[in-house]
Amino acid sequence: MTTGRERVLAAINHEEPDRVPIVIGASNATGMKAGPYHGLKRLLGVTSADRYIYDWPELGTILPSEQVMERLHADVRGVFDSFPAATLARNAARPAHSPFIDDWGSGQVEVEDGTWYPGVHPLAEATTIDAIEGYPWPDMDDPSRVAHVREAAAALAADGRYAILATPWLLFSFERAFAMQGLETFLMNLALEPEFAEALLWQIAGRCKALMGHFLDALGDDVDMIKIGDDLGTEQSLLMSPAMYRRILKPVHADYIAFIKSRTTAKVFFHTDGDVFDLLDDLVEIGVDILNPVQSGSGKLGNLAEVKRRYGDRLAFCGAIDTQHVLPHGTPAEVRAEVRRAIATLGPGGGYLLSAVHTVMNEVPAENVLAMVDAAVEFGTYPLG
């Protein structure tokens, strides 16, 4: 019998496995919030206590129980890094409802009960290289960040049933810059203070590389995909011009991916929201292997047939099941139709891992999550019908 891991490896190597692999619950970007998870627990009679990825309830993304993962036909399991022990302890001891401050000094504020949002930006006012150099950047050599990684990955590898998607919790350069400065401020600095913006991106990238190095050392060979990413798109277009991307951010991404590829044979799984169609040649060029989440409701990326035709031989796709309309508001029948359409378009020849476009959000009915994965099994069995 084909294992989930064999299924995923075939797909990401552009071969047809026995069926389209299913990715859910294995990272934040392919994760699930508590709403649908609680519904699934009720439907399945699961009673285990909730756990959250990164032990971070404020993020709200569930680490699903193995029983639920198996029912969802999930073919991938996640391995994560950890916040430094001191960061976890500080946040555990903080007053309830006070801001959650991460190891970088950026953080989230609770706007109303249980709703957290990035609201602490420690470099909001910075516009100079001195401000970057003077900032107390986090220590990426703290061993508590990766202390558990070797064991977690080795256990999954020994079990052998599932592909391993390893994700160090790094907002990478662009998104981390948003966290440090605020989205609008950093976007404005890209235009007004390009030298500063570039220096900030490279400073962050250096930290990310240091942690990635420790993370890869701990993983050894027990990893199939390394998940990184930066959101580059909007609903209709890009957050910056292709020219600006190529000038400022692409070299940062290229350097990071080259570093990863120099250290592991795992595939690079690149998460980037929005309509990034106009950057796909660039992403291929710098070594992206798997594109996620293929936001199928956005702009040109919504033309899945064209995306597959032009890039299907060079990129594998993970995602594409709409989370803005179909999963939250559709009927199970509409979810099945969406799954069928995505598989028919992206599945031929392999190269497709079925997943929701980003996290399955709180208002998605558990029935629709089950409809999604069951339809994936039904319509995703090769040879495709």
Place this chain on the structure above:
Amino acid sequence: MVDLDELSLAIEDGDGDLAVELTLAAIAAGLVPQAILGAMTAAMDEVGDRFQANLIFVPEMLVSARAMRRAMAELEPILVEAGIRPEARAVIGTVRGDLHDIGKNLVAMMWRGARIEVIDLGVNVSAEQFVAAVEANKPDLIGLSALLTTTLPSMRAVVEALRRTDLGGARIIVGGAPVNEAFATAIGADAFAQDAGAAVVVARRLLGLSDHPSPPADRAASGSGAR
């Protein structure tokens, strides 16, 4: 002689220092404030058009809006003195449960660029807060924004609450990632705007204001070349 086309270009290029300098020079030269204002709104129209055409992106739009705001700060006292009022007033906010504000902020900036006075209620704004702000400010437009699918019911609730109050003819425009024309119609909004550029076009249509005259072709061309 102050060339107002250069003021427009400075704003389009996001050059705040130059925009301020040219505005002060135009004021000192005794140009009529309407003409100076016209150069600014023409620039922001051009910015909105280019944004909609994917010729510029959010960073460039932000710096243009900032340049406009700085130049406008110099002109505003003159406008007030001359009794020149904004063309309309709007109340805008991101609906309750949602904290994403860049889309809402871009719409507010573009509306201000179109000489619409904007009262920005911020993020996570409840139906009661919208109703209170409408009663207090008597706007012509009400803008509701959301990014999360989770907050769409909240947008519906705001529209329902507004419809139960005396809007005094104010029109409701909705937008944001999960919003589309069909949803806007279904919840009883007056219009949907796809992005910040469209928000200006839609607002003018609802208000019965004419589109700002397009800048002459040669100036638009030199604007692209200067970039």
